[in-house]
Amino acid sequence: MAYVPNPVNIGVVYTENAAVLVDSGLDESVPRKISRLLQKPPLYLINTHSHADHCGGNAFLKKRFSTRVFAPKMEKEIIENTVFEPFYLYGAYPPNELRNKFLMAEPSAVDEVIEEGTITIESVDLEIVPLSGHSTNQIGVAVDGVLFCADAVFSEETLRKHRIFVIYNVEKFLETLDFLEKTSYSYYVPSHGEVTRDIGELVEKNRKAVENIINAVLEITVNPLSTDELMKQLFDRFEITLENLTQYILYRSTVHAYLSFLLDRKEIEREFRNNVLVWRRC
Structure with missing residues (x-):
């Protein structure tokens, strides 16, 4: 098991014959680079959610390796119909300026919908953990004491850079923070930021950032x-x-x-x- 540091960190889990990727990055340049680093071909991919920077490399993987793609319900629909992302953000058919790779990845088919619980890929058990809030039905992937926790928490650097960071559902985001605080994985790999063994400090910084925005709106x-x-x-x-x-x-x-x-x-x-x-x- 490993991860590849990237603007969106990419998780890697090895089975006997293949690599399972957790997310695929913004565009094909990400999996193209990663595939050259892997010990085994990336025959499986789990998308934590449907934002373009997490599924933009899907189409390349499908074409090059016939990669089998797993994604949560609802997120699947957007991965397969990527115009939905700028559509729901804008509220109507988006103008050309919004049909860009940062909001609208190249569409790709999802082979299997995944839900909370354990899935087995070539004898390797992976735990699918619900982490909604940042996105409609975001999930994390846990294996061997490591949780790839997607955008459930953001690094201190990201919080400084994006003072009002993207949240779909504030209540669910806070509930996910509460959940993470009670977990005891050996390592946490957020999509944006460094690997950490202590999720508590990062959770508190994210919670404080949300509370600051709530208080500002009320004031x-x-x-x-x-x-x-x-x-x-x-x-x-x-x-x-x-x-x-x-x-x-x-x-x-x-x-x-x-x-x-x-x-x-x-x-x-x-x-x-x-x-x-x-x-x-x-």
């Missing part, structure tokens, strides 16, 4: 604000400068996740004023 909405006004104040507070449409829709989607979380908890309320949707702290 900002002491007076009614439209979504755009709220985002403007939030970005200014976190010293974020928007530079392109891809960045904007990722941030907007994440802000909407926080608004959903707080609205369901009845900590904020919404109303329409002169045909404008506004948010206000309860």
Whole structure:
């Protein structure tokens, strides 16, 4: 077992005859490079979730090695129909500017849907661990005391760089952090960051980052604000400068996740004023 350091770390588990990869990177350059390093051919691939930087190398692996691909339910649909990612982020058919490799990987077929529990590939048992929150149905892969934990936690460097990092469901993300804190794997391999033996410190940094955003939203909405006004104040507070449409829709989607979380908890309320949707702290 090993991993290949990369902008998205790639897990490697060896069976008797093959390598099982955990995620495939942003585009074909990643598995092309990794395949030259492997001791055995990458005949199997487990996608932790459907974001383009985790499945962008799938199509190359399928063409070159006839790799058998496993992915969670729901994530499978996006991997096979990758326009869904910019579609759900944008809210309609995405313009060409959003149909880029960072949001829309080359589509590829998923051979088998995986769920929580143990799967066996060539006599090697791999534990599929639910880690949703960052994505709809993200999973981790555990084997021999090592958990490849995808984007369930982010490194301190990533938290500094992306002050408001992508979350699909805030409640599920926090529940996943609570779950990870109670686990006792020997090593944790996040997709972004260094391998660690102590997940507790990283969990606490991620939890604190989420709490800071929640508190900022509540402070900002002491007076009614439209979504755009709220985002403007939030970005200014976190010293974020928007530079392109891809960045904007990722941030907007994440802000909407926080608004959903707080609205369901009845900590904020919404109303329409002169045909404008506004948010206000309860």
